[in-house]
Each structure stands twice: as C-alpha cells, then as structure tokens.
Amino acid sequence: MKYIEPYMLEKMNEYLKPIDTNWQPADFLPDSSKDSFFDELKEFQENAKGLSYDLVAVLIGDTITEEALPTYESWLTMVEGVSKDEDGGWMKWLRHWTAEENRHGDLLNKYLYLSGRVDMRQMEISTQYLIADGFDIGTDRDPYRNFIYTSFQELATNISHRRVASLAKKDGDTLLSKMCGVIASDEARHAKAYKDFISQIIKVDPNEVLFAFEDMMRKKIVMPAHFMREAGTAIGHTFAHFSDAAQRLGVYTAIDYVDILKQLINDWNIESLRELNETGEKARDYLMRLPERLLRIAERIKDPRLDYKFSWIHAM
Numbered sequence: 001m002k003y004i005e006p007y008m009l010e011k012m013n014e015y016l017k018p019i020d021t022n023w024q025p026a027d028f029l030p031d032s033s034k035d036s037f038f039d040e041l042k043e044f045q046e047n048a049k050g051l052s053y054d055l056v057a058v059l060i061g062d063t064i065t066e067e068a069l070p071t072y073e074s075w076l077t078m079v080e081g082v083s084k085d086e087d088g089g090w091m092k093w094l095r096h097w098t099a100e101e102n103r104h105g106d107l108l109n110k111y112l113y114l115s116g117r118v119d120m121r122q123m124e125i126s127t128q129y130l131i132a133d134g135f136d137i138g139t140d141r142d143p144y145r146n147f148i149y150t151s152f153q154e155l156a157t158n159i160s161h162r163r164v165a166s167l168a169k170k171d172g173d174t175l176l177s178k179m180c181g182v183i184a185s186d187e188a189r190h191a192k193a194y195k196d197f198i199s200q201i202i203k204v205d206p207n208e209v210l211f212a213f214e215d216m217m218r219k220k221i222v223m224p225a226h227f228m229r230e231a232g233t234a235i236g237h238t239f240a241h242f243s244d245a246a247q248r249l250g251v252y253t254a255i256d257y258v259d260i261l262k263q264l265i266n267d268w269n270i271e272s273l274r275e276l277n278e279t280g281e282k283a284r285d286y287l288m289r290l291p292e293r294l295l296r297i298a299e300r301i302k303d304p305r306l307d308y309k310f311s312w313i314h315a316m
C-alpha cells in the first residue's frame with residue numbers, strides 16, 4: 001500500500017474531475033428559484049409517469065445504495081496498511097472519490113422527490129436502515145480485497161445506471177436518462193482507476209492479488225446494499241426483491257456478473273501471469289475456469305415473476 005499511494009496521488013487528476021467544472025445535480029433539476037419552476041415541474045412529473053413499476057423500484061434501490069455512501073467511506077478508511085496522513089495518496093483519493101460519488105445519491109434522491117411517484121418517507125426509512133445496518137462484504141480490512149471489490153462494484157454500477165438510462169429513455173423520460181448517463185460515466189471512470197491500482201499491485205505482488213481475487217470469487221461478490229430493508233421487515237428482506245426487479249428488467253443480471261468477472265480477468269491479464277508460486281498458480285487456474293462455470297449456472301436462472309409491492313411506491 002505504501003508503494004501504491006504515491007501513484008494514486010499522481011493519477012488523481014486523471015481519474016477524478018476538477019470540482020469547479022464538474023457536473024452538479026442542479027445542472028439537471030428544475031430551478032426552484034425561478035418563476036418557470038412550476039411549469040417545469042409539471043412536465044417533469046408528466047415524463048415520470050411513463051416509468052414502469054419495476055424501473056421505479058430499481059431506481060429507488062439504486063438511490064438508496066448510493067445514499068449509503070457513509071458506509072463505504074468509513075469502510076475504506078479502515079483498510080489496513082494505508083497511511084492516515086491527510087496529504088497522503090490514500091486519504092486524498094478517498095475524500096475526493098467520496099465527494100464525486102456523493103453527487104449520485106443527491107441527484108437521484110431529488111429526482112425521485114420531484115417525480116411524484118415515490119413515498120419518500122418509506123424510502124428514507126430504508127436509507128436510514130441501510131446506513132445503520134452497514135454491510136458485510138467479506139473483504140475484511142484487506143487492501144487487495146478492497147480494491148478488487150471496488151473494481152467489481154464500479155463496473156456493476158456502471159452497467160446498472162447505463163441500463164436504467166436506456167430504459168428511462170424508452171419510457172419517455174429523457175431527463176432521467178441523461179442523469180443516469182452522467183452517473184454511469186462517473187462509475188466507468190472510477191472503475192478504470194481501481195482496475196489500474198490493482199494492475200500496479202500485480203506488477204509487484206501477483207501471488208497475493210491472485211489469492212485475494214480467488215478468495216473473493218469463491219465467497220461471491222456481495223452487493224453493497226445486501227442488507228436493504230423496508231420498515232417492519234427483516235434485514236436484507238427488500239434487497240432480494242430489488243435484485244429480482246433488476247434481473248427481470250435486465251438492469252443487472254447473473255450474466256452481467258460473469259461479464260464483469262471476464263472483464264477483470266482480461267484487464268488484469270490473469271491468463272498470462274507467470275513465475276507464480278503454487279498458491280498463485282492454483283488461483284490463476286481457478287479464476288480462468290470460473291466464467292464458463294458461472295455462465296452455465298446463470299443461463300439456467302429464470303426471471304423472477306412480479307409479485308412484490310414495495311412500500312416505497314405509490315399505487316397509480
């Protein structure tokens with residue numbers, strides 16, 4: 001980690017955007033200080049009416065996931081082996097990354113509030129629960145597992161926001177489509193960064209990276225919002241329904257999981273890693289065989305039927 005920190009500092013301006021010129025939620029939302037606000041809001045809500053039930057559910061789940069950012073930030077500060085020096089690569093990266101990510105929840109939350117489709121109180125209860133419940137993603141405080149996890153997650157959020165963008169467009173809400181599009185491109189940039197950090201670490205410590213990657217995949221990558229619930233339900237109850245809706249819509253599916261794994265294997269040139277120790281060799285071989293195995297399972301998964309009413313969504 002001491003090796004990678006100066007590199008993170010050096011690359012920060014490449015992977016994160018300057019704040020003064022970066023997009024902000026206000027760029028996309030009706031301006032409530034203007035006289036035209038109410039007309040704009042009317043049109044805004046008209047467009048939101050066309051969104052399918054599942055799409056609204058997925059959008060709310062995505063928003064709650066983004067809003068649990070305090071969990072992700074505090075988890076990343078607890079990683080072992082990093083300097084807690086505020087001017088060091090780790091803390092600087094972490095604060096600037098968090099600051100960019102914070103816009104995602106802000107924008108989506110305001111969209112949903114204005115859309116007129118959502119029972120905001122119920123959604124807010126879920127958000128408070130998710131932050132209070134935290135998460136258990138099996139990475140412990142190990143830095144390699146954390147970088148692998150974030151690489152995977154940023155790719156997953158890129159896919160899901162991108163798909164929501166195109167479904168929103170199909171349902172006639174081009175503004176929402178634009179919003180999810182800009183969020184998706186942030187996620188893509190972040191994914192590039194975390195993948196690059198792992199690539200750098202592979203150069204000096206391939207065996208341990210492979211071992212960490214194998215271990216993560218054996219345990220399966222758990223989504224950060226896996227504890228999601230609604231008022232009066234058990235921890236994790238709502239997450240299952242949220243991911244069913246995402247699978248049904250094709251926003252994020254078991255096939256996507258395999259595609260992300262393939263992409264990571266490819267980007268990190270896992271296949272061509274040589275001169276490894278026995279653990280490293282075994283991990284490499286396990287990883288190379290994994291996508292095909294998972295694909296066979298993924299192809300057998302049937303789309304879950306629509307049978308759940310979220311407390312978050314007003315009946316229309």
Ligand SMILES: [Fe+2]
Binds near residue numbers: 066101187
């Ligand atoms: Fe995000």
Ligand SMILES: [Fe+2]
Binds near residue numbers: 190
């Ligand atoms: Fe992200």
